[in-house]
Amino acid sequence: MRFYLQKIVFYVVALWAAVTLNFLIPRLMPGNPVDIMIAKMGAAGQPITAGTRHALEVELGGSGGSLIQQYGAYIVNLLHGNLGISLTNFPEKVTTVIGQALPWTIALVGMATIISFILGIGLGMLAGWKRGSWLDNLIPVTTMFQAVPYFWLALILVLVLTRVLSLFPYAGGYNVATTVPGLSFQFIGSALYYGFLPAVTIVISSVGGWMLGMRNMMVATLSEDYIVTAEAKGLKPSRVRMTYAARNAVLPSLSGFAISLGFVVAGSIVTEQVFSYPGIGQLLFTAVSNDDYALMQGVFLVISLSVLAANLVVDVLYGLIDPRTRARS
Structure with missing residues (x-):
């Protein structure tokens, strides 16, 4: 119980630090969302009065009062689920804008992450089991693709599969x-068709x-004494591979997979930008391009919460799987 209490306290403090940084960083940056909105209205020929500025300050959470007072108001609004008004999509609320983009990113990046994890773990297990095979020799090629920049690979796929082959x-x-948009077969089929190429890129x-x-964990695990003992007992190779070797070799990858799921909501900014995909990555790029501080804050907050939640789940699962982790705390 002490182990779990320590973890909860640690992540509560980490959450407070993330929320505080999320509040401070946009306010330390040059510029003001109210001034940007007034400049846009002036360029469009709309009349600007003192009342207009005050109304925009109220809507956009303008700098009213000291930094401590702003921080208190920010925390209160956060507890009520109010993340402000998006400057880019004015007068839409930040929560509404993020809520529209988040399902697209979770569907695309989430499914791509799960598929790549299952495919990579399965192929890595076989490559480690059959060292020196063609599958083992394929690893340098897959590693090369990992080193290739996202945007370059995405552009190549766009050129070949959309322009050349159509x-x-x-x-x-x-x-x-x-x-x-809706829960219809036509929309789901269209979304899958449009999301296939970005998913393949990821x-x-x-x-x-x-x-x-x-593959490396399988090679290390196969040299353990319990694997040699299992083989000496005459167990089937498939059972030794799955029950004894792969089951233990996959543990480090599971922790990395859980953390990767936490970063799913961050989207794939470059991939979504290349394919103009309506996800969080595209939304964040738009917010940065338009100095939309409220929207940037909301996106960063969602990413921080998801990463902290994923790390908490990993720590709790490790405490359940490996009792030695709890004993060291």
Whole structure:
């Protein structure tokens, strides 16, 4: 129980630190969202009065009072689920804008992460079991793809599969001309069709890391005494491979996978930008380009919460799987 209490206290403090930094960093940056909005309204020829500025300060959470007072108001609004108004999508709330983009990123990056993990772990297990085989020799190729920049690989796939072969669309999340968003087979099919190419980019870029890590752990695990004992007992090779070797070799990869899931909500900024995919990565790029501090704050907060939650889950699971972890605390 002491182990879990320590972890909870640690992550509560980490959450407070993340929220505080999320509050401070945009306010230490040059510029003011109210001034930016007034400049845009002035450029459009709209009249600007003192009342207009005050109304925008209220809507956008302008700098009213001392920094401590702003921090207190920020915490109160945060507890009420109010992350402010998006400057880019004015007058939409930040929570609404993030809520519209988040499902796209979770579907694309989440599924791509799961597929690359399962594929990499399976291939890495076989490569470690059959060292020197063609699959083992394939690892340098997959590692090379991991070293290739996302945008370069994405552009190559766009050129070959959308321009030369015309197999897939090159931009968007679904066919906006013929499809209405909703829980229909037509929309789901269109979303899968448009998301296939970005997902392939992520899988190709990330599968090499899982494969290499699992292969190395399999090689190390196969030299353990309990593996030699299992083979000496005459157990079937498939049972030795799955029950004894792979089961223990996969543990380090599981912790990395849980953390990777925490970063799923961050999206893949470069991939989403290349394919104009309507996810969190594209949203964050738009917020930075337009100095939308409230939206940046909201996106960073969602990413911080997901990463902290994933790390907490990993720590708790390790405490359950390995009692020695609890004994050291």
